[in-house]
Amino acid sequence: MPLSSHEVAQLRIALQDAVVKCSERCLYQSAKWAAELLNAVPEPADGEEEADDPEPGKHTSPIFAPNQDAGEAALEAKELSRYLLAKSLFDCKEYDRCAAVFLPDSLLSTVLDSRLEKPLATPKGKGKSRATDEPSLSAVPLPKLSQKSLFLALYAKFISGEKRKNEESEMVMGPQDLGTVVNKQLLTVGRFLAAWFEERTTDDDEVVGSQGWLEYLYGMVLAKEKNDEKALEFLIRSVHKYPMNWGCWLEMTSLISRVEDQSAGLANSLDQLLSIFPTSSFLLTCNALLAYHAKDLMTAEQHFSRLLSLHPHRLDSLDHYSNILYVLNLRPKLAFLAHLCSSVDKFRPESCVVIGNYYSLLSMHEKAVGYFRRALTLDRSCLSAWTLMGHEYVELKNTHAAIESYRRAVDVNRRDYRAWYGLGQTYEMLEMHTYSLWYYKKAAGLRPWDGKMWMAVGSCLQKMGRERDGIKALKRALLADAYYDVGSSFGSGGDLLGARGATGQMDPEILLQIATMYDQLGEEEEAKAYMELCVAQEDGGPAAAGNLSESVRIHNDSPGGSEGYHERDDNHAEGNAEGTGVTAATSKARMWLAKFAMRTADYTTANQLAAELCQDGVEVEEAKALVREVRSRLEASGMLASAG
Structure with missing residues (x-):
C-alpha cells in the first residue's frame, strides 16, 4: 500500500532523527543503516511537501530539535561542552579518555563499591518507585548525568573492554587461542546500569523517564554475559521506546534461538x-x-x-x-x-x-x-x-x-x-x-x-x-525436497508422493539408499518398489511418482533438516519433470532389479534390464556377464527364441 506524501514526510523526519541520535551516541552502523534508508526515500516533487505541511515555511532539522524531556534537555545543555569533548575522543578511538570525561575510574569505583554490601533486589508488585523503598544510607548516589552522556560514557567503557579483549587474545587458532578471553569492563558497566535501572524502576516495572538507549546497552552487556533471557527482555524494552535503533534489532535476532521458515509473507x-x-x-x-x-x-x-x-x-x-x-x-x-x-x-x-x-x-x-x-x-x-x-x-x-x-x-x-x-x-x-x-x-x-x-x-x-x-x-x-519445490508449509503433513507430484522427480540417491536398507532388513518387496521408483526418475513424469503413497507415509513427529555441506554444495538445481537421465544410482537400482528378476526366474525382465545396463555405460562389465547368464538360462528353459 503506497504511502501518502504526508506519511513519507513523517518517515523522512523519523529517519533523520535516527541518524542524528545514533550518531550522537556513536552507534555508527545504526546511523549508517538509517542514513542509507533515508536516502532511498524518493525526493518529493517541488511544492508537494509544502502543500501537505500544516505549517508551511517552518522546517526544523532534527539536529537542532530539543529533547522532549525538559529535565533531560536541561542536563544536556549543561553538559554540552563536556559532551563535545567526549564525542571527539570517542571518534578518535580514545575510549578510556572518553569514558573518564563523565565517569572517571575513581568515581565509578566509589559508586559501585558502596553498593556491594546491599545486593540489588527486584521485587514485584505495585506501589511507589523503588527508589524510595528502604534507601541505603551507605550507598553513594549515582552521578546526575543526562541519559545521552551516560550512554556515551558507558558505551565507551564497553568498547574499551572489547578492544582490550581483542588485544589480549592470542593469534587466531594459535596454540593458546582458547576463546576464553572476556571483556573485563562488562562487570563494571553491567553493575552501574543495574543500579541506574534499580533507582528509576517502579514497582509495576516501568522505568521512569527512560528513552530506550540504556536498555539497549544493558541488553548488549547481558548478551555478552550469556544471560540471553534477561538480555532479550531489555532489548525488547528498548525497541518499544525507540524502534529506529537498527543495532538493537540485530542484537535481538542473534538471541532468538529458533527461526521460522521463510514464507511468501516475508x-x-x-x-x-x-x-x-x-x-x-x-x-x-x-x-x-x-x-x-x-x-x-x-x-x-x-x-x-x-x-x-x-x-x-x-x-x-x-x-x-x-x-x-x-x-x-x-x-x-x-x-x-x-x-x-x-x-x-x-x-x-x-x-x-x-x-x-x-x-x-x-x-x-x-x-x-x-x-x-x-x-x-x-x-x-x-x-x-x-x-x-x-x-x-x-x-x-x-x-x-x-x-x-x-x-x-x-x-x-x-x-x-x-x-x-x-x-x-x-x-x-x-x-x-x-x-x-x-x-x-x-x-x-x-x-x-x-x-x-x-x-x-x-x-x-x-x-x-x-x-x-x-x-x-x-x-x-x-x-x-518436495516441500521446497511446491512451497508447502512446515508441518502440514500429507503423503510424500502427493506432494512430489508437482515436480514428478525425487532424488534417486535417496531412493536407492532406502531400497538398500529395506534389502538389508530382508523386506524384498519394499526394496523392489523403491528400486523401481529410483529407475523411474530417469524419465520423470507420472512414472517417477509411482504408486507407493501408502508405503511412504511421513510422520509429523520430528523437525526438518539442513542443506548440504555449506554454501559450496552445487546440488542447487530445482526439480523438474524431465527426469535425471541415467545416473550411477539408477544403474545400481537397475542391476539390483535384474538380479532380483533372476532370483525369481523372471528371465525376460532380467534380460531386458541387463540389455539396458549394457547401454548405460555404468555397470557394463557386470551387465554383460548377467546377459550371458540370462541367455544360458533362457536356452536351458527353451525360452530364448521368445525372449529374442
Whole structure:
C-alpha cells in the first residue's frame, strides 16, 4: 500500500532523527543503516511537501530539535561542552579518555563499591518507585548525568573492554587461542546500569523517564554475559521506546534461538518496503539473501550483481555473494569481486572472506585459511570466516582444527546450521557416528525441510545399524525436497508422493539408499518398489511418482533438516519433470532389479534390464556377464527364441 506524501514526510523526519541520535551516541552502523534508508526515500516533487505541511515555511532539522524531556534537555545543555569533548575522543578511538570525561575510574569505583554490601533486589508488585523503598544510607548516589552522556560514557567503557579483549587474545587458532578471553569492563558497566535501572524502576516495572538507549546497552552487556533471557527482555524494552535503533534489532535476532521458515509473507513484506525505498542497498541485499537462503542461487546472483552495479563501494554482505559465485563456479566474477573488495578496503573482514573464497576455488587451501584467519583477526565475530575456515581444514584433512573452527562458529551464533552440519560431517569422517548424529540433528532443528540434512541423518543411522530409523529419516528427506519445490508449509503433513507430484522427480540417491536398507532388513518387496521408483526418475513424469503413497507415509513427529555441506554444495538445481537421465544410482537400482528378476526366474525382465545396463555405460562389465547368464538360462528353459 503506497504511502501518502504526508506519511513519507513523517518517515523522512523519523529517519533523520535516527541518524542524528545514533550518531550522537556513536552507534555508527545504526546511523549508517538509517542514513542509507533515508536516502532511498524518493525526493518529493517541488511544492508537494509544502502543500501537505500544516505549517508551511517552518522546517526544523532534527539536529537542532530539543529533547522532549525538559529535565533531560536541561542536563544536556549543561553538559554540552563536556559532551563535545567526549564525542571527539570517542571518534578518535580514545575510549578510556572518553569514558573518564563523565565517569572517571575513581568515581565509578566509589559508586559501585558502596553498593556491594546491599545486593540489588527486584521485587514485584505495585506501589511507589523503588527508589524510595528502604534507601541505603551507605550507598553513594549515582552521578546526575543526562541519559545521552551516560550512554556515551558507558558505551565507551564497553568498547574499551572489547578492544582490550581483542588485544589480549592470542593469534587466531594459535596454540593458546582458547576463546576464553572476556571483556573485563562488562562487570563494571553491567553493575552501574543495574543500579541506574534499580533507582528509576517502579514497582509495576516501568522505568521512569527512560528513552530506550540504556536498555539497549544493558541488553548488549547481558548478551555478552550469556544471560540471553534477561538480555532479550531489555532489548525488547528498548525497541518499544525507540524502534529506529537498527543495532538493537540485530542484537535481538542473534538471541532468538529458533527461526521460522521463510514464507511468501516475508517476500511480500520486502516487496512492499522496496516500493517505499526503491534504491535501498539494505533492502536489495535482503532480497538477494532471501533468494540465497531459498537455494535459488541464480536469482540471488542476479540480485547481488545489480546491487554491486548500484553501490560499487559497498562491501556489506559481499562475503555471501562470494559464496554464491563459489557454488556456481563463476571464477571470473569471483576474481573480479576479490579485486574490487581489495581495492575498496583490503582490511575489511568481508574483503578477506571474498579473497579466501577465491583461493579456495583455485584449490589453494592454505592461502584461503590465511585470509579467513585475517578476517577473524579483524573481527573475531565474523561468522562466515569461522565456518569457511572449518571447511578449508576439512579439505586439508586437519580434522582437529576443523572441529575447533566449527565450534567457534557455533559460539558466535548458535543458529549457524552450517557449522553444526560441518561438525557432524567431521565427526563422521572420524567414524564417531554417535557424535555425528547429534550434530546433524542440531542442524536439522535450525533448518527445517531441507532434504540434504535428513539424507545425512539417514546415512549416519544406517552406519550405526539403525536401518528402520534411517529409512524414516530418508523418507523425510524426500518429503523435505518436495516441500521446497511446491512451497508447502512446515508441518502440514500429507503423503510424500502427493506432494512430489508437482515436480514428478525425487532424488534417486535417496531412493536407492532406502531400497538398500529395506534389502538389508530382508523386506524384498519394499526394496523392489523403491528400486523401481529410483529407475523411474530417469524419465520423470507420472512414472517417477509411482504408486507407493501408502508405503511412504511421513510422520509429523520430528523437525526438518539442513542443506548440504555449506554454501559450496552445487546440488542447487530445482526439480523438474524431465527426469535425471541415467545416473550411477539408477544403474545400481537397475542391476539390483535384474538380479532380483533372476532370483525369481523372471528371465525376460532380467534380460531386458541387463540389455539396458549394457547401454548405460555404468555397470557394463557386470551387465554383460548377467546377459550371458540370462541367455544360458533362457536356452536351458527353451525360452530364448521368445525372449529374442
